[in-house]
Amino acid sequence: MNEIEQRVTELNKILHEYGHAYYVLDNPVVADSVYDQLLHELIALEEANPSLIYPDSPTQRVGGAVVEGFKKVTHDYPMLSLSNAFNEADLREFDRKVRQAIGDQFSYVCELKIDGLAISLKYENGVFVQGATRGDGVVGEDITANLKTIRAIPLRLKDPVTIEVRGEAYMPKKSFEKLNTHRADNGEELFANPRNAAAGSLRQLDPKIAASRQLSTFIYAIGGDGELYGIDGHAEMLDYLEGLGFPSNKERQRCSTIEEVMAFIEHWTENRPNLAYEIDGIVIKVDRYAQQDELGYTAKSPRWAIAYKFPAEEVVTTLLTIDLTV
Numbered sequence: 001m002n003e004i005e006q007r008v009t010e011l012n013k014i015l016h017e018y019g020h021a022y023y024v025l026d027n028p029v030v031a032d033s034v035y036d037q038l039l040h041e042l043i044a045l046e047e048a049n050p051s052l053i054y055p056d057s058p059t060q061r062v063g064g065a066v067v068e069g070f071k072k073v074t075h076d077y078p079m080l081s082l083s084n085a086f087n088e089a090d091l092r093e094f095d096r097k098v099r100q101a102i103g104d105q106f107s108y109v110c111e112l113k114i115d116g117l118a119i120s121l122k123y124e125n126g127v128f129v130q131g132a133t134r135g136d137g138v139v140g141e142d143i144t145a146n147l148k149t150i151r152a153i154p155l156r157l158k159d160p161v162t163i164e165v166r167g168e169a170y171m172p173k174k175s176f177e178k179l180n181t182h183r184a185d186n187g188e189e190l191f192a193n194p195r196n197a198a199a200g201s202l203r204q205l206d207p208k209i210a211a212s213r214q215l216s217t218f219i220y221a222i223g224g225d226g227e228l229y230g231i232d233g234h235a236e237m238l239d240y241l242e243g244l245g246f247p248s249n250k251e252r253q254r255c256s257t258i259e260e261v262m263a264f265i266e267h268w269t270e271n272r273p274n275l276a277y278e279i280d281g282i283v284i285k286v287d288r289y290a291q292q293d294e295l296g297y298t299a300k301s302p303r304w305a306i307a308y309k310f311p312a313e314e315v316v317t318t319l320l321t322i323d324l325t326v
């Protein structure tokens with residue numbers, strides 16, 4: 001390997017690590033200027049030596065041509081729905097049914113319910129090969145080029161595994177405010193909320209526009225059977241996915257009783273405004289896969305999970321009263 005190839009390989013490795021620290025761990029290890037300088041060095045070397053452009057090079061994130069539309073993708077494993085709980089009675093009823101089916105030797109995992117849009121990501125031998133929207137749960141749209149622009153989505157995993165993962169793509173509150181300010185300045189129609197802005201961004205036919213929207217994601221499940229990876233439960237699965245290089249939301253908590261679940265809900269009902277992203281509830285899941293299998297599924301959603309939805313906030317529309325009499 002000549003010294004140029006060595007330098008290109010080294011830059012790929014360094015930029016991948018810096019990108020993971022910054023976008024996945026939210027913990028930058030170098031200044032942005034250092035990252036940009038190394039990225040520009042790699043861009044120059046790739047331009048001079050196109051044969052050295054690796055498919056998972058950080059320079060390949062914003063590459064795709066503008067497309068006419070999106071191909072349809074049938075999910076290998078259907079992306080299920082979640083049944084909802086709106087109050088304490090619903091939660092106690094869910095807990096009663098769980099205990100009726102599997103007794104009381106189990107624990108829940110509680111997660112923030114990110115208010116974005118569900119996506120599916122496919123990796124072959126550790127390389128990101130396809131990304132799709134949830135669609136109707138069975139058929140979604142291929143938005144691989146747009147998802148590649150999300151820096152939190154690894155283009156290559158720490159291990160060369162073939163796996164499909166599911167998560168929520170979202171637009172952080174700050175990016176949303178910046179985007180709407182920019183649109184207001186340009187007399188463009190505003191997005192109503194970060195979820196619509198994220199969905200609109202991922203539906204863009206030009207990946208350069210998606211890349212400009214500063215989206216992120218949290219991964220919360222794999223498609224198919226976790227036991228295939230020698231993993232016995234959901235909490236362990238989330239740790240495994242983090243080990244592969246995926247971002248997962250760290251605000252999750254194991255709860256032994258529905259009282260602990262309700263305390264978790266209470267905590268985040270109060271602290272929701274301090275989060276950098278919007279959430280519309282809390283997802284509660286029985287942890288161990290063997291117990292999930294015992295509980296099984298309804299036609300469209302697991303019996304081992306429920307989404308507690310926060311009450312809809314009263315929408316305060318401050319009507320501008322312009323005094324025309326002056």
Ligand SMILES: CC(C)(C)c1nc(N2CCN(c3ncccn3)CC2)c2cc(C(N)=O)c(N)nc2n1
Pocket residue numbers: 080081082111112113114115116118134168220221283285302305
């Ligand atoms: C894998 C299961 C089914 C248990 C599951 N399903 C989810 N969802 C299903 C319904 N989805 C949906 N989306 C659109 C229309 C109908 N259903 C949207 C994702 C989850 C969403 C979140 C989140 N948002 O943060 C989460 N932490 N865990 C989830 N876990």
